[in-house]
Amino acid sequence: MLDVKNISVVFNEGTVDEKKALNNINISLEKGDFVTVIGSNGAGKSTLMNVIAGQLLPDVGDVLINGKQVVHLSEYKRSRFIGRVFQDPMAGTAPSMTIEENLAMAYSRNKKRKLTFGVTKHRKKMFKEYLQTLNLGLEDRLTAKVGLLSGGERQALSLLMTTFTDPDILLLDEHTAALDPSRAELITDLTKKVVADAGLTTLMVTHNMQQALDLGNRLVMMDKGQIIFEASGIDKQRLTVEDLLHEFQRIRKVQFEDDRVVLG
Amino acid sequence: MFISMFGAVESGIIYAIMALGVYLTFRVLDFPDLTVDGSFVTGAAVAALAIINGVPPIIATILAGIAGFLAGTLTGLLHTKGKVNALLAGILMMTALYSINLRILGQPTLSLHMESTIFDQLGSVWGTSIDNSLNGMLGIFGIDRPPSTWAILIVMLLVTVVIKLVTDYFLKTEVGLAIRAIGDNKRMIRSLSANTDNLTILGVALSNGLVALSGGLIAQLGGFADVGMGIGMIVIGLASVIIGEALFGTKTISRATLAVIGGAVIYRIIVTLALRFDFLETGDMKLITAIIVIIALISPKILQAQREKKRRIEKRRALEQDIKEVG
Numbered sequence: 001m002l003d004v005k006n007i008s009v010v011f012n013e014g015t016v017d018e019k020k021a022l023n024n025i026n027i028s029l030e031k032g033d034f035v036t037v038i039g040s041n042g043a044g045k046s047t048l049m050n051v052i053a054g055q056l057l058p059d060v061g062d063v064l065i066n067g068k069q070v071v072h073l074s075e076y077k078r079s080r081f082i083g084r085v086f087q088d089p090m091a092g093t094a095p096s097m098t099i100e101e102n103l104a105m106a107y108s109r110n111k112k113r114k115l116t117f118g119v120t121k122h123r124k125k126m127f128k129e130y131l132q133t134l135n136l137g138l139e140d141r142l143t144a145k146v147g148l149l150s151g152g153e154r155q156a157l158s159l160l161m162t163t164f165t166d167p168d169i170l171l172l173d174e175h176t177a178a179l180d181p182s183r184a185e186l187i188t189d190l191t192k193k194v195v196a197d198a199g200l201t202t203l204m205v206t207h208n209m210q211q212a213l214d215l216g217n218r219l220v221m222m223d224k225g226q227i228i229f230e231a232s233g234i235d236k237q238r239l240t241v242e243d244l245l246h247e248f249q250r251i252r253k254v255q256f257e258d259d260r261v262v263l264g
Numbered sequence: 265m266f267i268s269m270f271g272a273v274e275s276g277i278i279y280a281i282m283a284l285g286v287y288l289t290f291r292v293l294d295f296p297d298l299t300v301d302g303s304f305v306t307g308a309a310v311a312a313l314a315i316i317n318g319v320p321p322i323i324a325t326i327l328a329g330i331a332g333f334l335a336g337t338l339t340g341l342l343h344t345k346g347k348v349n350a351l352l353a354g355i356l357m358m359t360a361l362y363s364i365n366l367r368i369l370g371q372p373t374l375s376l377h378m379e380s381t382i383f384d385q386l387g388s389v390w391g392t393s394i395d396n397s398l399n400g401m402l403g404i405f406g407i408d409r410p411p412s413t414w415a416i417l418i419v420m421l422l423v424t425v426v427i428k429l430v431t432d433y434f435l436k437t438e439v440g441l442a443i444r445a446i447g448d449n450k451r452m453i454r455s456l457s458a459n460t461d462n463l464t465i466l467g468v469a470l471s472n473g474l475v476a477l478s479g480g481l482i483a484q485l486g487g488f489a490d491v492g493m494g495i496g497m498i499v500i501g502l503a504s505v506i507i508g509e510a511l512f513g514t515k516t517i518s519r520a521t522l523a524v525i526g527g528a529v530i531y532r533i534i535v536t537l538a539l540r541f542d543f544l545e546t547g548d549m550k551l552i553t554a555i556i557v558i559i560a561l562i563s564p565k566i567l568q569a570q571r572e573k574k575r576r577i578e579k580r581r582a583l584e585q586d587i588k589e590v591g
Contacts, residue, residue: 053455079457092455094448097441105441109456113438161456 307476332476
């Protein structure tokens with residue numbers, strides 16, 4: 001479904017601030033895979049997201065969706081296949097437009113936009129049914145401006161807008177990080193539900209190790225632009241937060257020793 | 265008095281088309297487009313030149329709109345593909361259009377007094393019986409100097425309302441929703457597979473098409489096209505948009521576009537009233553317009569700040585009262 005091959009990204013190349021944001025990343029997602037990506041700040045998680053979404057052109061490497069090379073496709077063209085939920089709850093919706101208008105715009109994601117009404121009677125009914133699945137009462141507020149909603153409600157709406165058109169790839173970019181714990185839990189549960197219901201191929205970046213363990217069938221740990229640890233299936237289910245921390249320290253220590261040998 | 269007011273409403277209805285164009289860029293796309301100062305004249309010049317060369321006035325008016333559409337397309341291209349700042353892109357086009365407009369006109373001013381304009385043709389097919397009955401009604405109110413014809417006012421009102429309705433419809437289509445989202449949350453609509461570059465170009469082009477259409481009609485109403493007639497046009501458009509929004513509200517799209525039309529007419533009325541003061545001259549109008557826009561932009565913030573201050577003082581007083589009572 002999604003193949004990321006030999007991706008490398010260097011920022012500020014040739015200056016003292018040179019930073020290898022991604023260093024030869026390879027990752028492949030089968031249809032229905034739900035991969036969680038963890039790592040500390042600056043590990044390259046967001047850069048990887050931006051490369052897949054088309055916001056950033058990698059220095060080398062390929063991105064394939066359904067076997068089709070997309071690395072040179074611009075972001076808006078690629079978003080016909082990719083749905084993305086951002087970290088900022090304000091980023092995924094248009095505040096001065098109504099809930100139904102926002103849904104109508106999202107409904108056009110994988111179609112050609114035409115000169116016909118965006119919100120029709122038929123669509124209104126459909127939007128209502130989708131909104132009911134959120135259990136937030138938004139189905140009764142179709143004509144309310146989205147700017148009036150709370151951060152949690154807006155993020156739930158963003159998640160719905162991204163997923164109800166069944167994208168080939170779903171990218172979740174720390175989409176619960178900016179919410180308070182109870183709202184974050186709500187969005188996490190919703191995520192679990194929609195991904196399972198539609199069997200979406202998903203890549204989720206998170207800071208939260210527990211969340212990375214609770215969700216998905218595969219886990220990837222990144223550090224300094226590299227993938228340093230992977231687990232899937234039964235191995236992933238058995239993992240605990242302590243295991244992950246331990247694993248991280250073990251791998252990094254080995255590298256530290258290596259570096260000392262090289263430098264020494 | 266009545267005649268000058270009548271004239272103000274008449275031209276206000278035509279300027280409203282320009283104001284709708286400014287609304288499209290300034291409010292919908294969040295793109296402060298200064299091309300307007302140039303494209304208004306381009307519309308006037310194209311219409312005037314076409315009419316003088318024997319093109320039927322209705323076709324000449326449509327050509328004016330197309331010329332503005334092209335000018336807007338160039339501004340949009342500069343901004344999106346050339347990555348030039350929106351304000352600068354507009355200023356560059358406005359400056360370039362000054363020379364182009366002079367070339368079209370061939371001289372600083374073209375007179376249409378010897379030509380048959382769209383309004384002259386309108387007057388000839390317009391039945392005088394309508395004028396007579398309307399003027400008869402005015403007589404009841406004691407107005408003894410009736411306007412020569414109602415044709416321009418009524419027909420232009422219809423044209424402007426049709427343009428408003430088409431704009432309302434357009435902004436509710438799938439394409440229109442995406443254009444509105446560009447001004448609201450560009451990143452989001454790009455992640456929903458909208459080609460933001462092309463949509464921005466389309467929006468700016470349509471806006472300038474309306475502006476030039478208005479320019480072409482104003483040239484025919486006034487009987488001339490002048491290379492300087494567009495100076496400050498963007499500020500007049502802004503004044504119309506801001507006055508209209510303040511008076512009529514912006515709850516829905518159709519309400520907002522209606523407000524813009526109302527704002528354009530009221531602006532003309534304000535201008536007409538202001539010019540009745542002996543110490544003011546026609547040349548002062550730009551200054552007055554700028555002051556109106558400045559007041560409209562700043563006063564809501566000052567009012568807001570004062571309300572906040574008052575609220576805080578009251579809260580403080582209530583708190584001090586509580587402390588005293590406890591003490």
